Amino acid sequence: MNDAQTTQRDYRATVFLPRTEFPMRGDLPKREPEALARWQAMGLFRRLREISAGRTAFILHDGPPYANGNLHIGHALNKIHKDVINRARQMAGFDANYVPGWDCHGLPIEWMIEARYRKAGKDKDEVPVLDFRAECRAYAAHWLEVQAAEFKRLGVEGDWANRYATMDFASEAAIAAEIHKFAANRALYRGLRPVLWSPVEKTALAEAEVEYQDKTDTAIWVRFPVVLGDFAGSSIVIWTTTPWTIPGNRAVAAGPKIDYVLVKVEAVADASLARVGDTLFVAAALLDAFSADAGIIARSTLRTIKGHDLAGSVCAHPLRGRGYDFDVPMLLGDFVTTEAGTGFVHMAPAHGEDDFFLCHEHGIDVPETVQDDGVYAPDVPLFAGIHVYKAADPVCKALEDADALLKREEFLHSYPHSWRSKAPLIYLARPNWFIRMDGAEQIRAKALDAIDNTAFVPEAGRNRIRSMVESRPDWCISRQRAWGVPIAIFVRKSDKQVLADPAVFARTRAIFATEGADAWYARPAADFLGNDYNPDDFEQVFDIVDVWFESGSTHAFVLEARGMRWPADLYLEGSDQHRGWFQASLLEAVGTRGVAPFKAIVTDGFVLDEQGRKMSKSLGNVTAPQEVIGQYGADILRLWVMNSDIHNDLRIGKDILKQQADLYRRIRNTLRWILGGLEGFSDAERVERDAMPELERLMLHRLAELDAMVKRAVDTHDWTGVYPAIHQFCNTDLSAFYFDIRKDALYCDVALDAEGRMLRQSDTRRACRTVLDSLHRCLTTWLAPVLPFTADEAWRARFGEDACVHLESFPDVPVEWRDDGLDAGWAEMRAVRKLATMQLEESRRNGDIASSLQAKLTVTLAIDAPDALQSVDWAELCITSAAETLISSDAAGAGDSAPLRAVPRVEIAPGTKCARCWKVLPEVGENHAHPTLCRRCCDYVE
Template sequence: MSDADPKPIRDYRDTVFLPKTDFPMKAGLPQKEPGIAARWEAEKLYDQLRDARRGRPKFMYHDGPPYANGDMHIGHALNHTIKDMVCRTQNLLGKDAPYVPGWDCHGLPIEWKVEEQYRKAKRDKDSVPLLEFRAECRAYAQHWVDVQREQLKRLGVMADWDHPYLTMQPESEATIVAELLKFATSGQLYRGAKPVMWSPVEKTALAEAEVEYEDVVSTQIDVGFEIVESPIPELVGAYAVIWTTTPWTIPVNQALAYGPEVEYELLEIWLHVSDQGDGDLSLEQRRNPLMSSLDKRKVLVAKELKEAFRERLNKDLRDKSTQPVVELSTTLKFLGTVKGSDLAGTVARHPMHALGGFFAEPRPFLPGDFVTTDTGTGLVHMAPDHGEDDFELCKAYGITPKFAVEGDGKYREDWGWLGGQGSVINPKFNAPDGPICSDLREAGELLAASADYKHSYPHSWRSKAKVIFRCTPQWFVPMDKPLDHLPAISRAEQRWENEGGDTTIDEEAHAGSPSLRELALAEIERVKFIPEKGRNRIGSMVEGRPDWVLSRQRAWGVPITLFVNRQTGEYLVDEAVNARIVAAVKEHGIDAWTPETAHSFLGDDYDPAEWEPVTDILDVWFDSGTSHAYVLDSGRWPDLKWPADIYVEGSDQHRGWFQSSLLESCATRGRAPYDQILTHGFTMDAKGMKMSKSLGNTVDPIKVMETYGADIIRLWALSVDFTEDHRIGDEILKGVADQYRKLRNTFRYLLGALDGFDYDSEGVGYGDMPELERYVLARLAQLDATIRAAIDAYDFNEYVRALIEFCNEDLSAFYFDIRKDRLYCDDPDGIERRATRTVLDVLFQALVRYAAPVLVFTAEEVWGTRFPANEGKGRGSVHLLEMHPLPAEFANQALVAKYAALIALREQVTEAIEPLRREKIVRSGLEAEVTVPASAVPEGFSDADLAGLFITATVRRGDGDDVTVTRTSDSKCGRCWRLLPEVVDDGELCARCADVVGEIAA
């Protein structure tokens, strides 16, 4: 080799301590997760956790039962991820937080699905024996319980899947019956005929929680009721005008309501004709024959609504004119003013009075505080069968319902007008040219009609069909009857607790029994709501709700196990009879109660001929509302206790499960069955629109798991602000997957850097660590405090945000970047490198715990990679670990503040280097010589420290205010690639690397 030949540069890569791990960068979650879940199930991980936490402080979560009807949807996935997170984080804190899952199995949705199968097979449900039908419903529910259970396991939810609670289990049904009989025994139950929401399609009463509201376009009509008696003589012969959007209720009208404070006007209608063509047309030819009676007719309407009424008259005239070349209009001539209260004693007659019988009876004017002048005419027609206000007002004046509309929505066959016709919810039946309006128009009493009124209307959330208010005999729980059966001392204690008393209970001062409404409202004030707005939501619902309708007219559900005296109508209260009923249901389930077998419970003390068994079933909200009794308070699950610390569901459950549980527990136990309520919003599509199969914008969580993995769904669910409505879509999921990759790479780096680390031989104590290591531990202490506060507040969005931010910014972009040189190139036995690895071990132990409740599969993979069970050093599942408090010495706010200033300066240096890197003057910061303002450097850092922290060749302090950068002229070490004055030529070794390579060679 000649002197001119370049000296060969040795490759030192085999001397560098690069990270080493089998943990792959590519996650492959869809393939790995099912195997991990199967291992958990085989190893009975949930049971292991219960054993590990036994004897610890209890945290009691009670699961709200999802309906066993169909596959898991994205709302279920979010819901159960949050529930799982609640329990996992409490277990992580070292508490005993069991999770017993449950399902709602009775009720109309399942019955409806079985009936659909019958209809497809052309079978008549009514011809199927009751027990056979129940068996098919039970099988249908069990099928979907099994399907959903497997889907939730796949989502990574850790629960007692082998022992869930089902509302259709005989033990559950027996407790439901026992709770019902508590209401009956205490007198908190009555049978009455009141208007309830009724589905003519499903032929049953519905609870408010089973109803959803949608916009519809209805027929609006103005109808005249001729006044035949009045203390105001001028009104006799005039027509009281009512306005309604439910024409089908006119055949059941029994009275008219006025507002006592409303000002009414007596008006005369004048009909005007304007020629637009042939002037030879006569008046009778020019106007609609059916409207001829309008001319000079006297009407009574509210002063504030007369113009709106006139506009409807004119529209109807235009729509119905037989001569298109003629324009018809009206003028309302003022005749006088009448105050509402002066209408007392006025009587009108029904528009169809000529039919005789019911329709010929007088229609009295009644004062109604609910009458307003917002819409209509200021006069309201009263049909006590079909409205709450109507019912209560008519009841006060001795007017009773007529039960004219049958369960299928048709009028009774014997009804005098339109008997046997309907259905009343059919738009054609109510249309301006339908039978009701046609008959009214022919009678000369339909003043205006148009099918153009858009408004919100209740629908059954199952059948999607419109519902009606229909008066039927039902079983009710009174909201305003005093709860005299609750022990006085219990009531006093509860009130005292609610009012924040000290240690003494003044029973006399707290005497008197609250009503169910009052007690429920007091409990709502006591319970903690997350978010807080839930308190007002459920409070307003309870404050204004009517009596609780318990009965349903179906077959698949827990029967109302009562006997009613055929003569008096009173129900039987007998402890022995009740005990026999409960025991039979516990053994045989709801099949113990049928019309054929029910009388067997009466025993010898009662004559079956005198007692009729009730055939109705219970509202399914009563089933689930009593779940606290048969899950927490039954002893079936020894790990559970009553009451629950928290209930977790969607915000719609303020009118559903939260409320039914509250009312049931208050009525039987004097307090709510929970101390906290956590609610989440609804999942919308990426554009913020409600998901709908018809719109094709649904997101299937099962497909998402097949594409991305369950951990991605979990990370999404816990990253969004789930207390509000939130979004999901392909781009959102891609963003979540990117965040996941960054977290995964953090763990991959830790695993590689900790290869072979053993604390006993390599660990460094806190006092011997460099300052940067102590700073990172201080930041970890801050993260730990944030995580704990987020757990306490159930702020999982903040939990995940803090975790991701720490991994990305504090570790990947800062600490890992700075310490790569030390990890790769320092002497393995040197205290500084050992200190770095010690900190990485602390970080690993903390971060894997923080991540475990969120990324349940990935955290298990990470833990198993470092501590594989098959190598004899396995430490069990990551999900058995606890989050122990960090050493107090880690917390160092002064150090955090000091490094915050340094990091700000580091960012300025990075920005200053970037232009030179883009222009290829330097390839990286290692080739940069940097001058920084001396005033910006915190105390305690040498220039060499700064160069290491900024990852530059050198750092000098200057007098100016700017950061300046030039390219260094130093040569590059062939092993660590740092450019240093001590390196003579590129490729030579710096002193540190020379020593390490020498030791390796030796």
């Protein structure tokens, strides 16, 4: 035998080796900016609008973020979620025109500008208002541009060139127009009533501007002596957690149906402020707790009555004789409970809503004891000039000196604070502008009807916002600040009525549209009133409107003004917006148009750290989106969003991001394998589904299942579980199963010419490549909304640099691909395969075999095993070189694996290893021309 005959031929060139330009490493921080530049150069957003002409519009109206700093992780969550929904709707055949916007007015920006003044030793009130507003505008404009760039870097597609901002002149004019609508229908009124007030910022705040923090406060039990009525000589005991409101007390309230007891104090502890012989009224249900708190050791019950029996009684103010020499009537209020305290509530009408309305109902005036800055007014006896934050000690001292204090106790509780200044808030009655919730306009009733007709994701959002609207007071829309849209109206001095002249309103709006709201401060009143009115007869209102009213009006100057679909298909924000933007938008639209500005509301949870804690710079647990993008890329952050349970609180941190990066790599490797397997694929290779092997039909079935999930998510806006299911499919069904099985056919069932061109291939390989084509088209388009950079890269890797996946639509998946019967049959086969794989792995660890292709599988079938288990090619399925099927005499399984009706056993495969496909077969060596090949491989190389 000569040397040529003994030299073994290298058959590697005859095997199909997948090739693709789609790299294994994503290198996203580098590649993503290049993709953004490419989309910008190709005019992607413009082309999307062009190809969408004539389609059904889909409008997700953007709730405006606040323009005052770099984006935080909550911003990223919000905008990514919106972008996924918009991209998916676009690819589902809609015209998803997304207009991003910003909220630019209000206290947070004012506060930052004032901080500059404070640092420079300047007083804000000494700065001309127009100069101050100009600084606020410049500050907001700067951060708007910064945030826009950061949103774009996240991959958010939208009409950035035509974004909206509440400080745009057209927006300010539209906001004024919405105020005028409420003035015209008389729902707008000026009234005196308590509102949440910030003494530090000297303005009213909305509920949505409030955060709750733990605060140590003082609770007190106080005697109110009864001076008139059947129970004169006894005392009513009240309990309050706000001692500073005692100077503002004007009444006491009892629950009409509550049982009260009049007790006589028989013995007290040494430190008790109660006196032996005192006769005190307390709710029966709270008597024991009160006695323990007040140090009353022994008592006797003199009488038990209902609350309504106290009607007509009159008390003295506990500080009578010290400047508070007025009567305190006993009133009945259904809001009084026996949950805590004594069952009596002291009424300070300037400092509580229940207090105000009950006192107002009985003609009791509202005293102005506290000024805008939280300091007692100069005419307040004993406490003039003291700040309410520091009033507990002097008030308790005065009560104790008056022999009215029964008990003082410090306690920790959750208390409202300004989310900007972090200072505690108070309830304070001040003249403000309100929108009436009830009455002829029926805003509350219409809003509740609108909530019932709105779709909510999750459904729990409906009850949350409904309960808020049901119980909310009239909407306080005025703020005592400078940066914002003024409540641009005039009030007639003679009768205090709003001038609701359409001509004045139109003139005001026209000026605002060309000069902005600054004109209200720069121009004389006559320019707005015109020639028909004397400016001296009117008060020009300079309060600015609540920023929530502004953002609640965006539907008017973004959707309506631009001719977009109204109402919007969807509003999407965090769950805190049930009391914020969702509610403001609902009330504003219902009050002016009678219906909600949205068809559906989607709410997300809050982002916490990996331990479930709120993020805080002091804790050092803040995850900044800019840092995540710099290390991993935006696609990883987007994958985290859509892999999370987004409607509940989410967690993020280093370990979670590492997990997401691992998930991303698996998805990327799946796409790379598909692309490599499709090299040179042409339509001529396609195989119809009915002609495919069952394994390929199973993969098409799984695609049909996923397609149904995607379509359902598009329709419902609920993407929960969709992308985890896609990842699971890539990892479990494809990489660990289908790809593993079909590698042999893909690589070896093909004849290539000298240049590597395909000459012929097996039917199985054609079916596999046909499925790979569908996998690529489906997975790449389905992933495009959440992984826009990676999906576009995978699309271009196949269809060329001029292609763009974002101009494509989701593929039409034929309904006949769905075959639920396949799942049942393959579930048992995959269970047997899993057991075989475990046995093969054990044989490898033992050194019996080096790879599964060195093994033979013997599968013992139960006598009642279905045909599917008998006809399957177990060697192909389990990637062994040979398989033998035996029939057991037992039914319903064999051996120790009774649930399985096919039990595998691993043996050493007989034969020699094929140099081309690496299978170990007895037939290797039969062909003298190719003595190292098996029959199949000889067929494909000859």
